[in-house]
Amino acid sequence: xxxxxxxxxxxxxxxxxxxxxxxxxxxxxxxxxxxxxxxxxxxxxxxxxxxxxxxxxxxxxxxxxxxxxxxxxxxxxxxxxxxxxxxxxxxxxxxxxxxxxxxxxxxxxxxxxxxxxxxxxxxxxxxxxxxxxxxxxxxxxxxxxxxxxxxxxxxxxxxxxxxxxxxxxxxxxxxxxxxxxxxxxxxxxxxxxxxxxxxxxxxxxxxxxxxxxxxxxxxxxxxxxxxxxxxxxxxxxxxxxxxxxxxxxxxxxxxxxxxxxxxxxxxxxxxxxxxxxxxxxxxxxxxxxxxxxxxxxxxxxxxxx
Numbered sequence: 326x327x328x329x330x331x332x333x334x335x336x337x338x339x340x341x342x343x344x345x346x347x348x349x350x351x352x353x354x355x356x357x358x359x360x361x362x363x364x365x366x367x368x369x370x371x372x373x374x375x376x377x378x379x380x381x382x383x384x385x386x387x388x389x390x391x392x393x394x395x396x397x398x399x400x401x402x403x404x405x406x407x408x409x410x411x412x413x414x415x416x417x418x419x420x421x422x423x424x425x426x427x428x429x430x431x432x433x434x435x436x437x438x439x440x441x442x443x444x445x446x447x448x449x450x451x452x453x454x455x456x457x458x459x460x461x462x463x464x465x466x467x468x469x470x471x472x473x474x475x476x477x478x479x480x481x482x483x484x485x486x487x488x489x490x491x492x493x494x495x496x497x498x499x500x501x502x503x504x505x506x507x508x509x510x511x512x513x514x515x516x517x518x519x520x521x522x523x524x525x526x527x528x529x530x531x532x533x534x535x536x537x538x539x540x541x542x543x544x545x546x547x548x549x550x551x552x553x554x555x556x557x558x559x560x561x562x563x564x565x566x567x568x569x570x571x572x573x574x575x576x577x578x579x580x581x582x583x584x585x586x587x588x589x590x591x592x593x594x595x596x597x598x599x600x601x602x603x604x605x606x607x608x609x610x611x612x613x614x615x616x617x618x619x620x621x622x623x624x625x626x627x628x629x630x
Contacts, residue, residue: 326542327351327389329436331377331421332396334358334365336501337442341394341535342370348539353386377421384428392438392542393429395478397421401444402503406466406592415470418442422477430484440541441478443490445527445554447471450598453525457605458492458550466591475550487548489541494527494554494602496534499626507568510578516569517578519585522562524599527554530616530625540612552604557618561599564619571623 328345332338333354345352346369355375356362362372375383377397387393399417404410422441429435448456449463462468475490482488496502510516529537537553559567569576585593604612616622 326391327353328392328394328542329353329355329386329390330394330396331355331375331425332398332442333370334361335396336498337496337531337534338396339365340531341396341538342366344535344539346370353390355383355386377417377424380424380428384431387429387432387436388434390436392440393425393436394538395422395425395439395441398442398474401446401467402506402592402595404592405588405590407590411466415473418470418474419477422474423480426477426481429481429486435484435486438487438489438542438545439478439481440489440491440538441475443471443475443478443492443550445492445494445552445600445602446595447475447492447550448600448602450594451600453601456552456600456602458552459605463600465594467595482548487545489548490550491538491541491553492550492602493534494529494552494600496531497528497622497626498531499629502531504626507565508572511565511569511572511574511576514574515578516565516572516574517576517580518561518565519580519596520582521597522560522565522579524561524597525558525601526561526564527552527558527600527602528564528619528622529553529555530622533614533616536615537607537612540607540610544610547606547610551606552602553607554602554604555614555617555619555622556604556608558601558603559619567620567623571620571627 333342353371359372446467449468565576582597
């Protein structure tokens, strides 16, 4: 296939593009960081300049595309959620998605598939109930952000494009996401759960996240929201216990929720509440997870250290 990717120099996008090329696909990367993309991928990927805000010559890349994978967006947990940061998080997702879909609508030959990133924040803080793709939106900033983000992607369905919204949980790998932030205290023998510790963690190994995207490219019967999480959600206490065991370190020093709220404000809520999310569509559609349970996933990641 010819696949157009946005956000291709990020934590998910880098290995995804490399994997797509390895599978024999032709990849065009729409990027603000053309020089970085060329350094990362060389001639294996065609890097095209775009800023996510303006129309331009990049639109021609969509004419011959079979699929578009939209991963654009500022990192959720990299800074305190001030009003300005919330605006950046929203605009860096909603506006590029709107621009991309509008450009697709103008092409004479349209991509067949749009896979657009979203998050399990859509479900809000939800406690113990098991959530699948048919469950309603929750409350809070992330739920509102995901709703607006997904609504822009869904506009592509109006002109016949199959749209998949990938509601992603905590993606695990050593070189990005939440896991590196958790590793340092454990390696200093000062690791432990974020209190209350009973909140659910819905996670996915990065290789399964990439595998799920590649599988969805060739699963034409699947559309709408798809939960990108492993089948085994775990409580925070258990997550940190397994992480400590994998690192051969104790998990004894809990992080009080109030301390997170003091340090991070509303962002701290992301760490102290959770969702118990189930990948119902992936499993019923036949996707086979490489890492369905947590301990083998963390061991595979840590053995690469």
